[in-house]
Amino acid sequence: MISRAKRVARSAAVAVSAAAAFTMMLPTGNAYAINHVECRGGENFLKIWSHSGGGRHSVDCYANRGRTDFGGWWVDRISTGNNDLIYYDANGDSVRINRWTDISFPNRPPKVNSIEIL
Template identity: 35%
Template sequence: MAFDFKKAARKTLVASVVAGAVLVAVPAVGASTASANEVGNCFDKNYVHLYWHSDFNVYGESCYANRGNNDINAVWADRITTGNNNIQYRDFNGSYVDIDAYHDVSWADGHEPHLLGLAIK
């Protein structure tokens, strides 16, 4: 059985392309930002506490701990308490708003921000 240089070259080329794709993908995965953890209960006053409602008049509460970013499914913020966290929220209109730790912010009906994201700094 003779050695086939063309077949070996083809296998080497395929292996190189696959290895290159893996090398390109690894930094992209490693560069992702951490997300703030949504916690199951809101009993700790140090958590970020978001009181919200949806376009369909569903009301709820969500709490977050630890540094990082969270995408939020376009809810209206009725009130945010920051706990011991400095936060930044991203509004549907594209603005970014910072709120310092130990603040309790609420909005009048019709003036609530429409949230897309929340970051604990």
């Protein structure tokens, strides 16, 4: 007769083997996260010129797929580089801008809550 400890050990080994086999058979998902990166000439990053309500100005660059908070800043200009972009504004709208687009908002800049690189 097999002792209880051996049965428990065998059951655990079978469970671990099954979990490992199941993990190996499933395709891996896309792991991605948008990154705030240093703006450098010649790179094709998403580049956003913006200002806050308090008069501060900023130029920020982003790379990689994902979504991040933009803090409700007013966007003056967007250069998408090789990225398709959706920005989500304070009015609840989402606006898609295709790659290789450079757009300025001189009169009525959107107040952007978050951005997403597709």
